[in-house]
Amino acid sequence: MKHSSKKKILFSTAPILCLLVLTCLPGQWTKEKTKPYSFLLDLKIDNLPKLPGLEKLGFQIHIYNCTSEELKAYRALPKKNLPNCLKSPISSSHPAQGLSSNISIRPDTENFSWTHLSIELTGIESIKGMYSPGHNPFWITNETETKDVSVSHTFHFVSQENLIPDEKQKKIADTFSPILVFHKDKKILPTNLEKYFPNYSSEEYSLPGNDIRRYSVGKESWKYMIFPDEKKNQGDTHLYYHVRYAKSTVSGTQKEALPGFRDNWNYWYEEADGDMVISYWIWYDFNEGPTSFGNVHQGDLESYSILVSKDGKPKRILLTGHDHVLLDTSFQNINSLNSHPILYVAKGNKGADGGNPTSAYEDYTVKLEAGNFLFNWISDPEDIFPVFDPDKSLIIIPDNLEAEKLEKVKIGSGLTKTTRVVDARKMILKRIVKLIAWEEPGWINKKADKDPDGNHTVAADIEKILSFEGRLGKHPRGSLVWRELKQYGESPENAPFKTNIEQHFSFESPRIERNHKDRKGNYGPKWTGNEKTPQTE
Numbered sequence: 001m002k003h004s005s006k007k008k009i010l011f012s013t014a015p016i017l018c019l020l021v022l023t024c025l026p027g028q029w030t031k032e033k034t035k036p037y038s039f040l041l042d043l044k045i046d047n048l049p050k051l052p053g054l055e056k057l058g059f060q061i062h063i064y065n066c067t068s069e070e071l072k073a074y075r076a077l078p079k080k081n082l083p084n085c086l087k088s089p090i091s092s093s094h095p096a097q098g099l100s101s102n103i104s105i106r107p108d109t110e111n112f113s114w115t116h117l118s119i120e121l122t123g124i125e126s127i128k129g130m131y132s133p134g135h136n137p138f139w140i141t142n143e144t145e146t147k148d149v150s151v152s153h154t155f156h157f158v159s160q161e162n163l164i165p166d167e168k169q170k171k172i173a174d175t176f177s178p179i180l181v182f183h184k185d186k187k188i189l190p191t192n193l194e195k196y197f198p199n200y201s202s203e204e205y206s207l208p209g210n211d212i213r214r215y216s217v218g219k220e221s222w223k224y225m226i227f228p229d230e231k232k233n234q235g236d237t238h239l240y241y242h243v244r245y246a247k248s249t250v251s252g253t254q255k256e257a258l259p260g261f262r263d264n265w266n267y268w269y270e271e272a273d274g275d276m277v278i279s280y281w282i283w284y285d286f287n288e289g290p291t292s293f294g295n296v297h298q299g300d301l302e303s304y305s306i307l308v309s310k311d312g313k314p315k316r317i318l319l320t321g322h323d324h325v326l327l328d329t330s331f332q333n334i335n336s337l338n339s340h341p342i343l344y345v346a347k348g349n350k351g352a353d354g355g356n357p358t359s360a361y362e363d364y365t366v367k368l369e370a371g372n373f374l375f376n377w378i379s380d381p382e383d384i385f386p387v388f389d390p391d392k393s394l395i396i397i398p399d400n401l402e403a404e405k406l407e408k409v410k411i412g413s414g415l416t417k418t419t420r421v422v423d424a425r426k427m428i429l430k431r432i433v434k435l436i437a438w439e440e441p442g443w444i445n446k447k448a449d450k451d452p453d454g455n456h457t458v459a460a461d462i463e464k465i466l467s468f469e470g471r472l473g474k475h476p477r478g479s480l481v482w483r484e485l486k487q488y489g490e491s492p493e494n495a496p497f498k499t500n501i502e503q504h505f506s507f508e509s510p511r512i513e514r515n516h517k518d519r520k521g522n523y524g525p526k527w528t529g530n531e532k533t534p535q536t537e
Helices: 014-021 068-076 166-175 373-379
Strands: 005-009 038-046 058-064 090-095 100-105 116-122 138-141 148-156 179-183 201-206 221-226 237-245 247-250 267-270 276-287 294-308 314-321 324-330 340-345 365-367 382-384 393-398 409-411 420-422 428-437 479-481 486-488
Touching: 038 058, 038 116, 058 100, 090 100, 116 148, 138 148, 166 237, 166 276, 166 428, 237 247, 237 267, 294 340
Parallel strands: 038 148, 179 340, 237 428, 294 486, 393 428
Antiparallel strands: 005 148, 038 100, 058 090, 058 116, 116 138, 179 393, 201 221, 237 276, 247 267, 276 294, 294 314, 314 324, 365 382, 409 420, 479 486
16 A cells, blocks of 8 residues: 655745745745744545545644653653643644645744644544545654755555455464463353343443543543443353454554554555464453452453464464563464464462463463552462363363364474373363454445455444444453452453554564563563474374
8 A cells, every 4th residue: 555745845935935825925025924834735635435424524733842751751651651742732624625735834833843743634434444544644753953844645545344355264263263271270261242242331431631542532531341240251162353464554653653643443454475464362251360459350352363474374473461462473482283372371379360361381470560569569460371281271172173183282392302292182171162253343234345255244243342442341440449459450442442562453463573571470482493393183
């Protein structure tokens, strides 16, 4: 996808400047009458969809002055250090002049200075999540000290439909669905979201005053979905998946953009070399936290993804949790059986059932940061991962994996004497009985345009949940309840709309060696494998 933009410096030529900004009168072509800064914007709209609701297009311009110190502090602690510069930019609105607009802005402010300028195409709410105009807003940074800045940019629309055929997506998703390993005493196990239909409701909660969404999207409140408690930990295990081309872009990830302005509705895919990413989400009805003191919340979405080549060969795996990328490594560095990765789900410390994080390695513990020395001493939160052992753990396996294949499961790299073979047939607790494709949220049950299957049909018992922008669960904000001596956490943001680095619908991908280190211990590789490590028989 190509979006054209051009930034250049205009040398002061009074007649041309007056023609562009339409503000000069005869006798006013003197340097003293010229404002210290001018922004001359040449904006075009290309390939606009021929759909209703696009009759009132316009542009919203914001000019910011943010210091590098402010932005560094925000990136370090985004929930605490919201830069003041984001709260009061110089702003103006302009109607579009057809498909080509010339806009002039001269800030009427003494001692004016700026660092970032954003240009947002407005009036396109009716096609949100269906067609992308590229980065919107489009960002410019002040890289020079010139007085006059000229910007040329074209908002070029493309469909956000997934061009990988459904049958191919399903085949790939089946191939790399997981073998999940649990402690035998694990209480909360993965179930499904469809069981709640239609007995759920949604409410709104006020966003904290320092929440970036108050300024990036102008929202003072956010939604959350409430599920009935009586269905907790009941029902079959379903697995939710999404297959896309690896080369994908989300608006707001421009290097010039201010942090926190990512638009999770606005993304686009490019086939490039044909590599694909399969993302999976595992639903738990509850999260009881890594310690008996809590981080309890309704709803939990744990995720992992696989990077595969054009011909379907696995290359890398990525796992996320606790607002972090926990692991990103070669697929050869984990155990798998017939391409199904073997993944371990942790329980917590002091009898806690755990926060359900997922690892590619067995039998180790990570101590988590509780916030300060006192909380660490009192609660000592931990992720304790199970061992692959018939006497100590149970497994949930893909429906397409025959039990006989589990007679000789290799655990370890296969390159050292510590590798062992386990008969896991008696470990089977149940199966993943259904895989649910996560349709592009903006296209759910709408008439197709470019989709190779010609439809975006989604079942009624899941369609509203897959497109819900908000938190899945009745705990929208964390709180400490002293009478219970328990910390309540936040129910998870729905997968397509996650605002942190955790695996967003089309944002994060397996790409480089990385892992997360916490208070004590890390989730990184415990051994290194080779091309013979993945087990194929």
